[in-house]
Amino acid sequence: MNKHVFAAACVAALCAACAQQPKDRFTLDGTAEGWDGQYVYLSYQNDTIRVQDSTLVQDGKFHFEGQLLRPVAAMFNGKLTTNVYDRTKMTSFYMEPAAMTLTVDIADLSKSVLEGSVTQAGVDSLEAQRDAIMSEAKSINDAIMAEPDHEKQAELREQLEPYQERADKLLDAYIASHPASVAAVDYMRFRIANMTYEDAKKIYDAFTPEVQQTEAGREIAKELDVLARVRPGQPAPDFEATDVNGKPFRLSDLRGNYVVIDFWASWCVPCRKSNPHMKEMYAKYHDKGLEYVYVADNDNQPDEWRKAIKEDGLEAFHHVLRGLKIDRSNGGLNIDQTNDISDKYAIHFLPTKYLIDREGNIVGKLDSDELDAKLKEIFE
Secondary structure, rough: HHHHHHHHHHHHHHHHHOOOOOOOOOEEEOOOOOOHHHEEEEEEEEEEEEEEEEEEOOOOEEEEEEEEEEEEEEEEEEEOOOOOHHHHEEEEEEOOOOEEEOOOOOOOOHOOEEEEOOHHHHHHHHHHHHHHHOOOOHHHHHHHHHHHOHHHHHHHHHHHHHHHHHHHHHHHHHHHHHHHHHHHHHHHHHHHHHOHHHHHHHHHHHHHHHOOOOHHHHHHHHHHHHHHHOOOEOOOOOOOOEEEOOOOHHHHHHHOOOOEEEEOOOOOOOHHHHHHHHHHHHHHHHHHHHEOOOOOOEOHHHHHHHHHHHHHHOOOEEEEEEOEEEEOHOOOOOEEEEOOOOHHHOOOOOEEEEEEOOOOEEEEEEEEEHHHHHHHHHHH
Protein backbone atom coordinates (compact mmCIF):
# COMPACT_ATOMS: atom_id res chain seq x y z
CA MET A 1 0.00 0.00 0.00
CA ASN A 2 1.23 3.50 -0.77
CA LYS A 3 2.59 4.92 2.49
CA HIS A 4 0.64 8.15 2.01
CA VAL A 5 -2.59 6.22 1.51
CA PHE A 6 -1.80 4.09 4.59
CA ALA A 7 -1.12 7.17 6.71
CA ALA A 8 -4.36 8.77 5.58
CA ALA A 9 -6.27 5.60 6.45
CA CYS A 10 -4.72 5.53 9.93
CA VAL A 11 -5.66 9.14 10.55
CA ALA A 12 -9.22 8.49 9.38
CA ALA A 13 -9.51 5.45 11.63
CA LEU A 14 -8.13 7.39 14.59
CA CYS A 15 -10.57 10.24 14.03
CA ALA A 16 -13.46 7.83 13.75
CA ALA A 17 -12.45 6.19 17.02
CA CYS A 18 -12.22 9.59 18.70
CA ALA A 19 -15.68 10.49 17.45
CA GLN A 20 -17.26 7.40 19.00
CA GLN A 21 -18.93 7.75 22.42
CA PRO A 22 -16.74 6.05 25.08
CA LYS A 23 -18.51 3.02 26.51
CA ASP A 24 -18.61 4.39 30.05
CA ARG A 25 -19.38 8.02 29.23
CA PHE A 26 -22.54 9.98 28.52
CA THR A 27 -23.30 13.40 27.14
CA LEU A 28 -26.63 15.15 27.55
CA ASP A 29 -27.16 18.18 25.37
CA GLY A 30 -30.39 20.08 25.73
CA THR A 31 -32.43 23.05 24.66
CA ALA A 32 -34.38 25.19 27.12
CA GLU A 33 -35.60 28.25 25.27
CA GLY A 34 -36.39 31.06 27.71
CA TRP A 35 -34.05 29.91 30.48
CA ASP A 36 -30.91 31.80 29.48
CA GLY A 37 -28.74 32.61 32.48
CA GLN A 38 -30.52 30.05 34.65
CA TYR A 39 -28.98 26.91 36.10
CA VAL A 40 -30.56 23.53 35.45
CA TYR A 41 -30.01 20.45 37.60
CA LEU A 42 -29.49 16.75 36.90
CA SER A 43 -29.40 14.05 39.57
CA TYR A 44 -28.84 10.31 39.26
CA GLN A 45 -27.34 7.33 41.04
CA ASN A 46 -24.10 6.08 39.46
CA ASP A 47 -23.60 2.71 41.12
CA THR A 48 -23.30 3.63 44.84
CA ILE A 49 -22.56 7.30 44.22
CA ARG A 50 -25.35 9.87 44.19
CA VAL A 51 -24.54 12.53 41.60
CA GLN A 52 -26.11 15.99 41.67
CA ASP A 53 -24.88 18.13 38.80
CA SER A 54 -25.77 21.57 37.47
CA THR A 55 -24.97 23.66 34.44
CA LEU A 56 -25.84 27.08 33.03
CA VAL A 57 -28.24 27.59 30.14
CA GLN A 58 -26.62 29.79 27.49
CA ASP A 59 -28.26 30.78 24.20
CA GLY A 60 -31.08 28.39 25.06
CA LYS A 61 -28.74 25.40 25.34
CA PHE A 62 -27.05 23.37 28.08
CA HIS A 63 -24.64 20.45 28.35
CA PHE A 64 -23.98 17.69 30.88
CA GLU A 65 -21.44 14.88 30.68
CA GLY A 66 -20.09 12.22 32.96
CA GLN A 67 -19.39 8.57 33.59
CA LEU A 68 -22.09 5.89 33.68
CA LEU A 69 -21.55 2.22 34.33
CA ARG A 70 -25.03 1.28 33.14
CA PRO A 71 -28.42 2.82 32.33
CA VAL A 72 -29.79 4.78 35.30
CA ALA A 73 -32.91 6.70 36.26
CA ALA A 74 -32.29 10.43 36.34
CA MET A 75 -34.24 13.53 37.37
CA PHE A 76 -33.97 16.93 35.70
CA ASN A 77 -35.37 20.22 37.02
CA GLY A 78 -34.87 23.94 36.87
CA LYS A 79 -34.77 24.73 40.59
CA LEU A 80 -33.22 22.95 43.57
CA THR A 81 -36.33 23.74 45.64
CA THR A 82 -38.67 22.09 43.12
CA ASN A 83 -41.54 20.14 44.66
CA VAL A 84 -40.96 16.65 43.24
CA TYR A 85 -44.68 15.96 43.51
CA ASP A 86 -45.44 18.68 40.97
CA ARG A 87 -44.98 16.82 37.69
CA THR A 88 -44.89 20.06 35.67
CA LYS A 89 -41.73 21.19 37.48
CA MET A 90 -39.53 18.17 36.87
CA THR A 91 -38.98 15.31 34.45
CA SER A 92 -37.44 11.88 34.91
CA PHE A 93 -35.94 9.57 32.32
CA TYR A 94 -33.42 6.78 31.81
CA MET A 95 -29.93 7.86 30.82
CA GLU A 96 -27.30 5.48 29.54
CA PRO A 97 -23.69 5.66 28.29
CA ALA A 98 -24.53 7.40 25.02
CA ALA A 99 -24.89 10.78 23.35
CA MET A 100 -28.37 12.03 24.29
CA THR A 101 -30.43 15.14 23.71
CA LEU A 102 -33.16 16.61 25.89
CA THR A 103 -35.73 19.04 24.53
CA VAL A 104 -37.18 20.85 27.53
CA ASP A 105 -40.73 22.12 27.71
CA ILE A 106 -40.22 24.88 30.29
CA ALA A 107 -43.99 25.29 30.80
CA ASP A 108 -44.42 21.63 31.71
CA LEU A 109 -41.20 19.71 32.26
CA SER A 110 -43.03 16.38 32.26
CA LYS A 111 -43.55 16.87 28.51
CA SER A 112 -39.82 17.14 27.84
CA VAL A 113 -38.43 14.64 25.31
CA LEU A 114 -35.22 12.62 25.65
CA GLU A 115 -33.60 11.09 22.58
CA GLY A 116 -30.59 8.81 22.28
CA SER A 117 -31.42 6.42 25.14
CA VAL A 118 -32.56 2.96 24.05
CA THR A 119 -33.92 2.29 27.54
CA GLN A 120 -36.03 5.45 27.53
CA ALA A 121 -37.29 4.73 24.01
CA GLY A 122 -38.66 1.40 25.23
CA VAL A 123 -40.30 3.07 28.22
CA ASP A 124 -41.82 5.77 26.01
CA SER A 125 -43.32 3.11 23.73
CA LEU A 126 -44.77 1.20 26.68
CA GLU A 127 -46.25 4.31 28.29
CA ALA A 128 -47.80 5.43 25.00
CA GLN A 129 -49.63 2.10 24.75
CA ARG A 130 -50.78 2.30 28.37
CA ASP A 131 -51.90 5.91 27.95
CA ALA A 132 -53.94 4.93 24.89
CA ILE A 133 -55.84 2.39 26.98
CA MET A 134 -56.46 4.78 29.87
CA SER A 135 -57.57 7.55 27.50
CA GLU A 136 -60.58 5.35 26.70
CA ALA A 137 -61.67 5.93 30.30
CA LYS A 138 -61.22 9.72 30.24
CA SER A 139 -64.88 10.38 31.01
CA ILE A 140 -64.67 8.18 34.09
CA ASN A 141 -61.52 9.93 35.29
CA ASP A 142 -63.13 13.31 34.73
CA ALA A 143 -66.15 12.20 36.77
CA ILE A 144 -63.87 11.07 39.61
CA MET A 145 -62.08 14.42 39.68
CA ALA A 146 -65.40 16.28 39.76
CA GLU A 147 -67.02 14.07 42.43
CA PRO A 148 -66.61 15.40 46.01
CA ASP A 149 -68.20 12.38 47.70
CA HIS A 150 -65.58 9.77 48.64
CA GLU A 151 -67.98 6.83 48.43
CA LYS A 152 -69.13 7.82 44.96
CA GLN A 153 -65.51 8.28 43.96
CA ALA A 154 -64.82 4.71 45.06
CA GLU A 155 -67.72 3.45 42.95
CA LEU A 156 -66.40 5.30 39.92
CA ARG A 157 -62.91 3.89 40.47
CA GLU A 158 -64.37 0.41 40.22
CA GLN A 159 -65.39 1.29 36.66
CA LEU A 160 -61.73 2.04 35.92
CA GLU A 161 -60.55 -1.42 36.91
CA PRO A 162 -61.02 -3.14 33.50
CA TYR A 163 -58.95 -0.44 31.81
CA GLN A 164 -56.29 -0.54 34.51
CA GLU A 165 -56.07 -4.32 34.22
CA ARG A 166 -55.42 -4.05 30.47
CA ALA A 167 -52.73 -1.43 31.04
CA ASP A 168 -51.16 -3.51 33.80
CA LYS A 169 -50.96 -6.57 31.55
CA LEU A 170 -48.79 -4.58 29.15
CA LEU A 171 -46.61 -3.52 32.06
CA ASP A 172 -46.24 -7.07 33.39
CA ALA A 173 -45.33 -8.33 29.92
CA TYR A 174 -42.64 -5.64 29.65
CA ILE A 175 -41.17 -6.59 33.04
CA ALA A 176 -41.05 -10.30 32.20
CA SER A 177 -39.52 -9.76 28.75
CA HIS A 178 -36.76 -7.30 29.78
CA PRO A 179 -34.62 -9.14 32.36
CA ALA A 180 -31.59 -6.90 31.71
CA SER A 181 -33.48 -3.59 31.96
CA VAL A 182 -33.19 -1.21 34.89
CA ALA A 183 -36.58 0.15 33.85
CA ALA A 184 -38.15 -3.30 34.21
CA VAL A 185 -36.86 -3.74 37.75
CA ASP A 186 -38.07 -0.23 38.66
CA TYR A 187 -41.52 -1.08 37.34
CA MET A 188 -41.52 -4.36 39.25
CA ARG A 189 -40.93 -2.52 42.50
CA PHE A 190 -44.43 -1.08 42.14
CA ARG A 191 -46.04 -4.19 40.62
CA ILE A 192 -44.81 -6.80 43.07
CA ALA A 193 -47.75 -6.06 45.36
CA ASN A 194 -50.04 -7.48 42.67
CA MET A 195 -47.99 -10.64 42.16
CA THR A 196 -47.94 -13.95 43.93
CA TYR A 197 -44.69 -14.83 45.64
CA GLU A 198 -44.04 -17.57 43.09
CA ASP A 199 -44.55 -15.28 40.07
CA ALA A 200 -42.47 -12.48 41.60
CA LYS A 201 -39.64 -14.87 42.51
CA LYS A 202 -39.57 -16.32 38.99
CA ILE A 203 -39.29 -12.88 37.39
CA TYR A 204 -36.69 -11.68 39.91
CA ASP A 205 -34.53 -14.77 39.43
CA ALA A 206 -34.55 -14.12 35.66
CA PHE A 207 -33.14 -10.61 36.12
CA THR A 208 -29.46 -10.28 35.35
CA PRO A 209 -27.12 -10.03 38.38
CA GLU A 210 -26.40 -6.42 37.40
CA VAL A 211 -30.10 -5.54 37.54
CA GLN A 212 -30.58 -7.42 40.81
CA GLN A 213 -27.87 -5.27 42.40
CA THR A 214 -29.57 -1.98 41.62
CA GLU A 215 -31.33 -0.13 44.44
CA ALA A 216 -34.70 -1.31 43.11
CA GLY A 217 -33.40 -4.85 42.78
CA ARG A 218 -32.27 -4.91 46.39
CA GLU A 219 -35.65 -3.55 47.52
CA ILE A 220 -37.43 -6.33 45.61
CA ALA A 221 -35.18 -8.93 47.22
CA LYS A 222 -36.20 -7.63 50.66
CA GLU A 223 -39.87 -7.67 49.66
CA LEU A 224 -39.53 -11.27 48.47
CA ASP A 225 -38.11 -12.21 51.87
CA VAL A 226 -41.22 -10.76 53.54
CA LEU A 227 -43.59 -12.41 51.04
CA ALA A 228 -41.89 -15.75 51.66
CA ARG A 229 -42.64 -15.43 55.37
CA VAL A 230 -46.36 -14.79 54.85
CA ARG A 231 -47.12 -17.61 52.43
CA PRO A 232 -49.82 -20.14 53.41
CA GLY A 233 -48.50 -22.59 55.97
CA GLN A 234 -45.91 -20.20 57.39
CA PRO A 235 -46.08 -19.07 61.03
CA ALA A 236 -47.87 -15.73 61.20
CA PRO A 237 -45.39 -13.00 62.18
CA ASP A 238 -46.07 -12.20 65.82
CA PHE A 239 -46.39 -8.63 67.02
CA GLU A 240 -46.99 -6.65 70.18
CA ALA A 241 -48.78 -3.32 70.39
CA THR A 242 -50.92 -1.17 72.66
CA ASP A 243 -54.59 -1.64 71.85
CA VAL A 244 -57.29 1.00 71.53
CA ASN A 245 -58.01 0.75 75.26
CA GLY A 246 -54.38 1.36 76.21
CA LYS A 247 -53.72 -2.28 77.10
CA PRO A 248 -50.86 -4.45 75.82
CA PHE A 249 -51.82 -6.80 73.00
CA ARG A 250 -49.90 -9.71 71.48
CA LEU A 251 -51.11 -11.71 68.48
CA SER A 252 -49.79 -15.02 69.80
CA ASP A 253 -52.03 -14.68 72.87
CA LEU A 254 -54.93 -15.61 70.56
CA ARG A 255 -53.37 -19.00 69.72
CA GLY A 256 -56.03 -21.71 69.76
CA ASN A 257 -58.49 -19.58 67.78
CA TYR A 258 -58.85 -18.82 64.11
CA VAL A 259 -57.83 -15.19 63.70
CA VAL A 260 -58.66 -12.70 60.96
CA ILE A 261 -56.14 -9.86 60.73
CA ASP A 262 -57.83 -7.01 58.88
CA PHE A 263 -55.57 -4.18 57.71
CA TRP A 264 -57.78 -1.10 57.31
CA ALA A 265 -58.07 2.65 57.98
CA SER A 266 -60.78 5.09 58.94
CA TRP A 267 -60.31 6.92 55.61
CA CYS A 268 -60.51 3.75 53.49
CA VAL A 269 -63.97 3.58 51.85
CA PRO A 270 -63.78 -0.11 50.80
CA CYS A 271 -62.59 -0.99 54.31
CA ARG A 272 -65.56 0.69 55.92
CA LYS A 273 -67.96 -0.87 53.40
CA SER A 274 -66.76 -4.37 54.31
CA ASN A 275 -67.34 -3.86 58.04
CA PRO A 276 -71.07 -4.75 58.17
CA HIS A 277 -70.42 -8.16 56.60
CA MET A 278 -67.35 -8.68 58.79
CA LYS A 279 -69.55 -8.10 61.82
CA GLU A 280 -72.05 -10.67 60.54
CA MET A 281 -69.34 -13.31 60.18
CA TYR A 282 -67.92 -12.49 63.59
CA ALA A 283 -71.35 -12.84 65.24
CA LYS A 284 -71.84 -16.16 63.46
CA TYR A 285 -68.50 -17.79 64.28
CA HIS A 286 -67.02 -16.04 67.33
CA ASP A 287 -68.43 -18.60 69.77
CA LYS A 288 -66.87 -21.33 67.64
CA GLY A 289 -63.40 -19.85 68.00
CA LEU A 290 -63.05 -16.85 65.66
CA GLU A 291 -61.25 -13.65 66.65
CA TYR A 292 -60.68 -10.42 64.74
CA VAL A 293 -57.62 -8.19 64.96
CA TYR A 294 -58.05 -4.86 63.18
CA VAL A 295 -54.74 -3.13 62.33
CA ALA A 296 -55.39 0.51 61.41
CA ASP A 297 -53.28 2.78 59.24
CA ASN A 298 -54.16 5.75 61.44
CA ASP A 299 -51.01 6.36 63.46
CA ASN A 300 -51.22 10.07 62.68
CA GLN A 301 -55.01 10.18 63.14
CA PRO A 302 -55.78 8.30 66.36
CA ASP A 303 -58.95 10.29 67.04
CA GLU A 304 -60.34 9.40 63.60
CA TRP A 305 -59.45 5.76 64.31
CA ARG A 306 -61.42 5.69 67.55
CA LYS A 307 -64.31 7.54 65.94
CA ALA A 308 -64.52 5.01 63.08
CA ILE A 309 -64.50 2.07 65.51
CA LYS A 310 -67.44 3.56 67.36
CA GLU A 311 -69.37 4.63 64.25
CA ASP A 312 -69.04 1.19 62.65
CA GLY A 313 -69.77 -0.70 65.86
CA LEU A 314 -66.48 -2.60 65.94
CA GLU A 315 -65.85 -2.43 69.68
CA ALA A 316 -65.94 -6.23 70.10
CA PHE A 317 -62.78 -6.70 68.01
CA HIS A 318 -59.13 -6.29 68.96
CA HIS A 319 -57.80 -2.94 67.67
CA VAL A 320 -54.22 -1.73 67.26
CA LEU A 321 -52.42 0.84 65.13
CA ARG A 322 -49.93 -0.39 62.54
CA GLY A 323 -46.99 1.25 64.34
CA LEU A 324 -45.55 3.39 61.55
CA LYS A 325 -43.73 6.46 62.83
CA ILE A 326 -43.34 9.47 60.54
CA ASP A 327 -41.34 12.49 61.66
CA ARG A 328 -41.67 15.63 59.52
CA SER A 329 -39.91 17.95 61.95
CA ASN A 330 -37.08 20.21 60.82
CA GLY A 331 -38.40 20.16 57.27
CA GLY A 332 -37.44 16.53 56.68
CA LEU A 333 -39.23 13.21 56.34
CA ASN A 334 -38.01 10.41 58.59
CA ILE A 335 -39.85 7.08 58.53
CA ASP A 336 -39.39 4.47 61.25
CA GLN A 337 -40.80 1.03 60.40
CA THR A 338 -39.21 -0.82 63.31
CA ASN A 339 -42.60 -1.72 64.82
CA ASP A 340 -44.64 -1.51 61.62
CA ILE A 341 -47.09 -4.43 61.59
CA SER A 342 -48.09 -3.75 58.00
CA ASP A 343 -44.46 -4.06 56.94
CA LYS A 344 -44.27 -7.54 58.51
CA TYR A 345 -47.20 -8.67 56.34
CA ALA A 346 -46.20 -6.94 53.07
CA ILE A 347 -49.31 -4.74 53.05
CA HIS A 348 -49.69 -2.49 50.01
CA PHE A 349 -53.45 -2.18 49.71
CA LEU A 350 -56.33 -1.59 52.10
CA PRO A 351 -58.26 -3.55 53.03
CA THR A 352 -56.09 -6.66 53.18
CA LYS A 353 -57.23 -9.65 55.22
CA TYR A 354 -55.19 -12.60 56.47
CA LEU A 355 -56.65 -15.72 58.06
CA ILE A 356 -54.56 -17.46 60.74
CA ASP A 357 -55.30 -21.01 61.95
CA ARG A 358 -55.48 -22.29 65.54
CA GLU A 359 -51.77 -23.16 65.53
CA GLY A 360 -50.78 -19.67 64.49
CA ASN A 361 -50.03 -20.50 60.85
CA ILE A 362 -51.17 -18.47 57.86
CA VAL A 363 -54.11 -19.96 55.96
CA GLY A 364 -53.95 -17.28 53.31
CA LYS A 365 -54.50 -13.69 52.22
CA LEU A 366 -58.18 -13.59 51.27
CA ASP A 367 -60.67 -11.08 49.96
CA SER A 368 -64.09 -10.82 51.64
CA ASP A 369 -65.79 -13.45 49.46
CA GLU A 370 -62.90 -15.90 49.81
CA LEU A 371 -62.83 -15.34 53.57
CA ASP A 372 -66.57 -15.93 53.80
CA ALA A 373 -66.27 -19.24 51.92
CA LYS A 374 -63.27 -20.36 53.98
CA LEU A 375 -64.95 -19.65 57.31
CA LYS A 376 -68.02 -21.63 56.20
CA GLU A 377 -65.72 -24.50 55.29
CA ILE A 378 -64.02 -24.38 58.68
CA PHE A 379 -66.95 -23.82 61.02
CA GLU A 380 -69.98 -25.33 59.29
